[in-house]
Amino acid sequence: VLDREYPLPVPAVNESLVRVRIAGICSTDLELVKGYYGFRGVLGHEFVGVVEQSSQPSWIGQRVVCSINFADMNSPEYAEFGLEHHPHRTVLGIVARDGAMADYVAIPDQNLLQVPDNISDETAVFAEPVAAALRIAEQITLRPSQAVAVIGPGRLGMLVAQVMALRGTQVTMIGRSDRTLELARQLGMNIAKTERLHDSCFDIVVDCTGSPAGLEQSIRLTKPRGTLVLKSTYEGMASINLTKVVVDEINIVGSRCGPMAAALRLLSRGQIEVSSLIDARFNADQTIEAFRLAAQPGIRKVLLDFQ
């Protein structure tokens, strides 16, 4: 539901109050509105805004994005788990913390990142999902000569494929129809339909489908001793045949939030194409319509305007 009278957030000590400009709708948001994770509150973890209040005067007036996991960096758990896996963390718009689909959002100062001037608002809002795509390179060794497949040419998959191609790797985008693969083709990616591919033909497969069927396909396509990266979460259980995982010694890696500063560097250098991923931009009072559109098959990024 759209709550027009929701109270303004009150920033705690060491937090800033950010006036939101644009927020993006992500697949996790679409799962959350279906009841995933039992989240209640303001959604939104992809955004760009301007700091209006802060205990640190240097932040005021800065255009910012933020890393979305919040916890006390001085806590004993920080050294072991970092912010991303801190057992007492909250997550912006996902876990026990109001998000950015609102006029204002409160963000811990330590999580803020300044957006370089040459990045537009429409581009800056992609910093969080680009960081998620970059996370893969922090978890596994990606060799330029390896055969990489990304399954699911959607809002996240198109970013993952671009990030992985930056090291010279041959990246194949895999989808179910010519229509969904058209943008990947236009961006010069190698494209393929799932059913045309032999078993065990990729060193690294990244599942960005957000569906149990995608996981099954990913296992099928991964070479012996290859790596399968799981990028998307969804409600419910996935059924998998473990025999190929064990006999082929496949490495399955869950992958979540990534390095925001690195994402901003790539966006600032124009190395990731994001404008063609934007299918629509709605005013904040059309949020329901925006979510309805974002849930349609083949739709990639839908933006919400709070200016």
Added chain:
Amino acid sequence: VLDREYPLPVPAVNESLVRVRIAGICSTDLELVKGYYGFRGVLGHEFVGVVEQSSQPSWIGQRVVCSINFADMNSPEYAEFGLEHHPHRTVLGIVARDGAMADYVAIPDQNLLQVPDNISDETAVFAEPVAAALRIAEQITLRPSQAVAVIGPGRLGMLVAQVMALRGTQVTMIGRSDRTLELARQLGMNIAKTERLHDSCFDIVVDCTGSPAGLEQSIRLTKPRGTLVLKSTYEGMASINLTKVVVDEINIVGSRCGPMAAALRLLSRGQIEVSSLIDARFNADQTIEAFRLAAQPGIRKVLLDFQ
């Protein structure tokens, strides 16, 4: 079925004919007799025997075990996949190759390993499963300070736990009852029942249960950014909740055959206790009874005598 008139194997060029002394029954054998993998032929991939015929005279009279994956080492696929994942491999008693539960078995010379004199036949037959346990250390980094759990105190789990404890690691053996955990306790392992353990308390969890329920427990017990090693295969599908795998960025690693020479070194040095894992020893003509016993809960290694 027991076939008393099965023809003697005929060794090919560069193969030796081995007179089998003892073979062991493994969980994979129990799955194979249920129809897993569609294997037809002679079972048996854990054995010790003596070479009777060989194109290489130096092998004749040697007591041997063997690595169980067979393929042409000069083939172009060998460099990429090795023997263990060679696309055209056969596997002794598992894939398109008669196994060692017979008076004689034919083995490629390149797969033979001489058994040191100080290893008894009853111990040597454990070389293959000890190698499988050692495979884990070839796949992941095991730090002595990490908290390791092995789920399933069975014929394979007891070997995995011992191998992992050899680096000074605190290894907890997890089972469902005091009865199944008794041997682990006697061998000085830390023991725990599944339901008593908090979520996310181990850096590394090795699933040796051979059941979908074990996989679910393993995911539950793995820390954020921890590693879950899958050691057992079984017929059918496993249902898993991928949310914890992705959000906690768990690394799931399928793990199969390991280094036989390293296993023989450990057995020769007496660093792995195997005698207490032997529950029964049957003559070859009691193979059916032996399989029936091996399939009982709580039974670990059952040996078959072909001498």
